[in-house]
Amino acid sequence: MEKASASAWRKFSARYNMIGNVCKTCNTKYFPPRIVCKNCGRNTKMESFAFTGNGEIFSFTKIHVPSEAFKESAPYVIGVIKLDEGPLVEGHIVESSKEPQIGAKVKQVFRRMYTDGEEGLITYHFKFELI
Amino acid sequence: MRDVAIIGIGLTKFGERWEHGMRELMAEAGVKAITDANIGSKDVEIVYGSTMASGRFVGQEHMAALLADQLGFKNIPAVRIENACASGGSALRQGYMAVASGMHNIVVVGGVEKMTDVTTSEATTALGGAGDQEWELSQGITFPGLYALMAKRHMYEYGTTEEQLASVAVKNHENATKNEYAQFRKPITIQDVLNSKMVAEPLKVFDCSPISDGAAVVVLAPLEIAKKYNDTPIKIVASEQASDTLGLSERQSLTEIKATKISALNAYKNAGVKPSDIDVVEVHDCFTIAEILAMEDLGFYEKGKAAKAIFDGETRLNSKLSVNTSGGLKGCGHPVGATGIKQAVEITMQLRGEAKGRQVNGAEIGMTHNVGGSGATAVVHIMKRVN
């Protein structure tokens, strides 16, 4: 996991605010943001693009056996979300009185992602909530 | 380009090999392979080694030079290939290219993974590096989790059931009971799979390949001189590979592995064969859903049709198409860096007619299919017996 503060910090705008990018050459939107457009190669003209974080569940799973860093949160639900603006993105689906299902509408929320022990950094991240 | 043949194979028993470390496993498989190929240490010109994460599992990088040294190949070039779970298949393709190009004659390709020296959660974290570290692993999305997301979508789009998923594991365990190298030599039932502990819904423990130790080695040579070393050289008639995004959600579909489709199409074209010509295939069943996807993406079944066919027994040993006669990753075990090479060893045994209790009758053409990550790499080889 991320022990170094810089590796978390350099992704704050994507992880806090779902800011991806859009290639102005072909108008394809990307999340997570990338440097080179898959369609345009050297003719890429990227600009940052803020996604609303609204979308619907495309697929989901409840993880019962977590990786080391997520032991205390298990079980937790992971979804592939189809964002209203087009891209698919993976993220946590937080607690709800409803069961998640494919097609259900979600919106982004702001939560803790990972806490590095008692003394390390706390990382924050977008997650999704059933509407 | 020269024709390339497999002239020697060596395999360790897969499983929890508490008494053996990485170098002992490599040596065990390697000695068998060079003995089988009837070559001397001095004949070998280059070694390609494959391991996914020996640095994470045993703290040892620089594995190819170690393999060359342990087998007594003095001072020859040695190169490690890492392509996650497709490291073995990728290394085999590098060896193939070295021979086909005319650059080298006798080439050794060896894969190993020693996974049981770390805890299960450390192994889970290490394997997670096959996906997208920045956007998947960092969010606690495990490897079974990625395949669970594919399984859930496949169930949604095609009505695939948990029983059909389970039937993949049942078949592969059945095959593994007949394979002396396999980790699990115990038959299981669909109910056993359904009752096993949930890992990532809908995948349970018995839907997942295990954590394994093991090594596999093959020796390659130009076909024109292969008979000098071996009576039944196995010709590699296609060696294809493709890549895709590391992140699962950066792809258009969760129910197909595009890298598999592309590799397979090219392989069929280059080999001049069609799916129906294949007699035996080792596919990458790291999870039960992965075998279903593979059967569809390799062109054996239409999308959405493989799960029922597997459930109905069409891919059992000596039925319509014999799939994963070794037991697959699920039954035989999945020492990650060794897997792709083990698949080639199994197909070689089948085409030579040496597969004993699990022999596919009249096997002439075989295929291997090795996937890295959630589909960011796929390698397909087609092999033929040369009479």
Place this chain on the structure above:
Amino acid sequence: MAGIVGYGVHVPRYRIKVEEIAKVWNDDPESIKKGLNIIEKSVPAIDEDAATIAVEAARRAVTHSGINANDIGALYVGSESHPYAVKPTATIVSQAILTGNKLTAADLEFACKAGTAGIQMCAGLVDSKMIKYGMAIGSDTSQGRPSDALEYTASAGGGAFIIGSDKSEQIAEILKTTSYTSDTPDFWRREGAAFPSHGGRFTGEPAYFKHITNATKQLFEMTGFKASDFNYAVFHQPNGKFPIVVSKALGFEEKQIKDGLLTPVIGNTYSGASMLGLAAVLDIAKPNEKILLTSFGSGAGSDSFAIEVKDKIDEKRSRLTKVNDIINTRKIYIDYSNYLKNRGGIKKM
């Protein structure tokens, strides 16, 4: 004078009932419910903390206000459960609501009144024209020692208020504000301690009641208002009972305080409590109505505000997420073992 340009709140979904806690300690739930006037409290999820609650509230406040977050020139987060001892919560909020970097920011701590202290600081800055807007947040995932009376009330939630001086944008104007402060050790938590300690009954008369009464009376004197001039009154609410008692003593009737009294159904959200109470009243208040707000923070002090609702409140309501919707429509009840897990209590066993 400075006024409120927009606001937003957040309360976690999880609730635990008094009965569930009482069962663990063999307490009589009925006497606790009656004694504290509380039926249940909010509990943060394992991935919620004072920063995430502050961000959710702040995002709703920006939406409600209609302002550009870039124009926020000061951001203060009041809490006694800041995720870090050193490293501000305010910068996390700033990044998460995209204020840009041209602002001053700081974390505040004054027990349960750090949020209202932030409102006063923002008011001073906007009235002096140093900044265009200031954001003041009160947010807590408060701690209560197991089996202590506080365990029945200590909960989680927060509110964010955007303060500006342009009257045409204000939904409510702060007519006057005043504070009453003294060194009174009624409740404290030492550096590194997991739970706060308190002086038992000493938290009542010489602390809560004295400070709220004096601050409110000061405000009455400064403004010439009396209790009956206010349509609503909101007091800090460590339990459901204290605010009722103090309001009566100050001459308020129950109908003036009932809409801002949330502790009976969400518990004491500490720095969030006065902010949430004020937000609940603003959700229903009509133009020209007057609101009294008096917070209390142990240690001890009270900030008192006379607030007048403006016409703009109706126009901005379409963008509002109401307190009632957040509190009542999203609840998930949990048992004590899941409460322990969510509060990170299991590893301490």
